Amino acid sequence: MEIRFKDYILQTQLPTSWIEGKKCVINTINPHSYCIAEEDPEFKEALITSDILIPDGVGIVLASRLLYGIKIPKVAGYDLHLHYLDLLNQTRAKVFYLGSTDSTLEKIRKRLIKEYPFIQFYSYSPPFKPVLDDQDNSRIHQIINEVKPKVLFVGMTAPKQEKWVYQNKDILDVNIICSIGAVFDFYSGNIKRPSKFWIDLGLEWLPRLLHEPRRLWKRTFISSPKFLLYLISSKFSAPS
Template identity: 55%
Template sequence: MNLLGYKIRESYPSLSAPSKSVVNTINPHSYCVAKKDSEFRDSLEASDILLPDGIGIVLAARILKNEKIKKIAGYDLFLNLMQQLNETGGTCVFLGAAPETLEKIHKRANMDYPNVKVHSFSPPYKPIFNEEDSHLMCDKVNSVSPDVLFVGMTAPKQEKWVHQNKANLNAKVIGSIGAVFDFYAGTVKRPSKFWINLGLEWLPRFLKEPKRLAERNLVSTPKFVWEVLKERVKQ
């Protein structure tokens, strides 16, 4: 489905697919960031699968396309891929986050998905990776050649890095899942199913961290609504 210039797919990647797949998500905030950041927009447009992560995207599809689609968050993508890996005895790499967070991910994944071989690497903490950093990160991933590479370095940094280095990464599926690392490790609590089912997952997070999430919820959301309304008027 083409929505506001992006080809969005409401489906999960398959580990049995013959070619490498890059999977990203889009929500109202990332849409607005991409309007100002051409490199980020190129990264999203180049996705093999771009998932609708956010009630705003779901509502936009209904308003502009008269289509009912299901929100698929990064956490949903993560759970789906880990289940596939567990059924096939596959391998994954978690690239991103602090060593302490990765250790917690290892412990939980070993209990939840005992058939999955889990590896990880914590890259340098810096806003931009240089060529040497990226070479090391790719080498760490390729030493395992995983079925799935989970990248968690916050948007838009993670999507840009994957787009720049896709050709050098030996992985069947590469998914940028950001905050999922912290959610799964338990270092950040994900809102309950009650809020998720209401399409208000963003609200408890905003109330907990209003300063950090102010731009996302108080600036990007109105901008996105305006974009949708303008498109509707054109139609």
């Protein structure tokens, strides 16, 4: 199987102001999500059709340089989150967090009050199930559209969150939709994000693996080697 990053649109420049009347879906991609997407057509379609797809993984940065000679910076979902919190605070706008537990959402609310006091906070913890049914989705649509937030952060883990956004984006009355997964736990303090030292080394994944081996072992020991094989195969294969 060949890595076909030309199928994807990788961008690192995020909007610095709202585009009224236009909806923007932002997703992230890393080696693990790439491997999943190559075996999950709906997830792949959700990523490919993103308005902005940002490289949240040093493997993606490396692949871009080796395959196309293009230098791009890694942009973590956490950085995406902070970017929009700054913008929301400056404009006294509404934000909606969809996902996680009520207790986690409450921790996020309390932190926002201290750090971004002008943001109008709203949230909803959906039922915890593999796939939300029509009744669940109808309830979510109603709650979000009554608020009409500028930014909707979705944290239901990949690929569930990206596929949910892909299926429901046209119904939602929002400007920006961001699937940011683990950021809910990082920002709430449930999980401590690795220090800048590890991030700058491109090894943010290592402390996370040591802290959550049961959850992250597969992406480290299966997806990462598989992605490397994809990359090597693509690099040395004859052009089509």
